[in-house]
Amino acid sequence: MQWTWFHKFASPKWFYQITGKIxxxxxxxxxxxxxxxxxxxxxxxxxxxxxxxxxxxIYIHVPSNFLALAGYFLMAIAGAIGLIWxxxxxxxxxxxxxxxxxxxxxxxxxxxxxxxxxxxxxxxVWDARGTSMLILxxxxxxxxxxxxxxxxxxxxxxxxxxxxxxxxxxxxxxxxSVDWWFTLHQRATIKFTSAPSMHPDMFxxxxxxxxxxxxxxxxxxxxAVRAEILVRERKTNWVRTLVLK
Amino acid sequence: xxxxxxxxxxxxxxxxxxxxxxxxxxxxxxxxxxxxLVLNPIxxxxxxxxxxxxxxxxxxxxSY
Numbered sequence: 001m002q003w004t005w006f007h008k009f010a011s012p013k014w015f016y017q018i019t020g021k022i023x024x025x026x027x028x029x030x031x032x033x034x035x036x037x038x039x040x041x042x043x044x045x046x047x048x049x050x051x052x053x054x055x056x057x058i059y060i061h062v063p064s065n066f067l068a069l070a071g072y073f074l075m076a077i078a079g080a081i082g083l084i085w086x087x088x089x090x091x092x093x094x095x096x097x098x099x100x101x102x103x104x105x106x107x108x109x110x111x112x113x114x115x116x117x118x119x120x121x122x123x124x125v126w127d128a129r130g131t132s133m134l135i136l137x138x139x140x141x142x143x144x145x146x147x148x149x150x151x152x153x154x155x156x157x158x159x160x161x162x163x164x165x166x167x168x169x170x171x172x173x174x175x176x177s178v179d180w181w182f183t184l185h186q187r188a189t190i191k192f193t194s195a196p197s198m199h200p201d202m203f204x205x206x207x208x209x210x211x212x213x214x215x216x217x218x219x220x221x222x223x224a225v226r227a228e229i230l231v232r233e234r235k236t237n238w239v240r241t242l243v244l245k
Numbered sequence: 246x247x248x249x250x251x252x253x254x255x256x257x258x259x260x261x262x263x264x265x266x267x268x269x270x271x272x273x274x275x276x277x278x279x280x281x282l283v284l285n286p287i288x289x290x291x292x293x294x295x296x297x298x299x300x301x302x303x304x305x306x307x308s309y
Contacts, residue, residue, distance in 0.1 A: 064275065223286035
C-alpha cells in the first residue's frame with residue numbers, strides 16, 4: 001500500500017503527464033535565477049583581490065561541475081533501480097542522463113581551461129582535479145556509447161547501468177582530489193559544515209547560479225526523458241490518444 | 246549587502262581588464278552548449294509527435 005507512490009512514479013504515462021504540468025513553471029524559474037545570478041556575478045560581484053576579473057568564470061565553472069558530479073550519481077542510482085526493480089523508466093532516465101552529463105562535464109572542463117589560461121598560464125594542466133574530471137567525461141561517454149552498442153536495447157541498458165555503478169568510485173576521488181594530492185586547484189570554498197570562506201557579495205550570486213543550474217539540470221532531464229518516453233511508448237494506447245488529441 | 250556595479254561603462258564590462266576574452270567566451274560557449282540541451286529534446290519530441298500523427302492518420306485510412 002505504502003509503495004503505490006513508487007509504482008506510480010515508475011509509470012511512464014504518469015511521469016509524462018506530471019512533468020508536462022511542472023515544466024513551464026520550472027523553466028521560467030530556472031531562466032530568472034540564471035539571468036539574475038549571471039548579471040550579479042558578472043557585473044556586481046567585486047573582482048577577486050588576486051585573480052581580478054577572471055575569477056568571474058567561477059559562476060559557471062563551479063555550478064556546472066557540481067551538476068556533472070550530481071548527475072553522475074543520479075545516472076548510477078537510476079541504473080541501479082533499473083537493475084534491481086526492472087523498472088524501464090529508470091533505465092530511460094539513466095540513458096538520458098548520459099549525454100546531459102557529457103555536456104555539463106564538457107562545460108566544466110572548457111570553462112576551467114579558459115580560467116586556467118589567465119590564472120595558471122596554461123589552458124590545460126594535469127592536476128588531480130582536472131584529470132579526475134577528464135576521467136568522469138570518459139565514463140559518461142562510456143555509459144552513453146555502451147548503452148547504444150547492443151542490438152537489444154535492454155542488454156545495452158543493463159551493461160551501461162553496470163558501468164555507471166562501477167564508475168561511481170571516481171566521484172569521491174574527484175571530491176577529495178584537492179586534499180589528497182598537491183594540486184593547483186584551490187580547496188573547497190563552500191562546505192556544508194562551515195560558513196563559506198568567501199565574501200557574501202561574491203557568494204550569493206554563486207549560490208543563485210548553483211540553484212539555477214540544479215533546476216536547469218532537472219528541466220533538461222525531464223525534457224529528454226519525455227521525448228524518450230514518446231519514442232518507446234509510441235505503440236501504446238495512451239500515446240496514440242495523446243497524438244490524435 | 247549593498248552591491249554596486251563594478252564597471253564604469255560598457256567597454257570596460259566587455260574588456261574586464263584583459264580578462265574579458267576568457268570570461269565572455271566562457272559565457273558564450275556555456276550558453277551555446279546548455280541551450281542545445283534544452284532545444285534538442287523539444288525539437289525531437291515535436292518532430293516525433295508530427296510523425297506519429299501522420300502514421301496514425303494514414304493507418305486509419307488504410308485499415309478501412
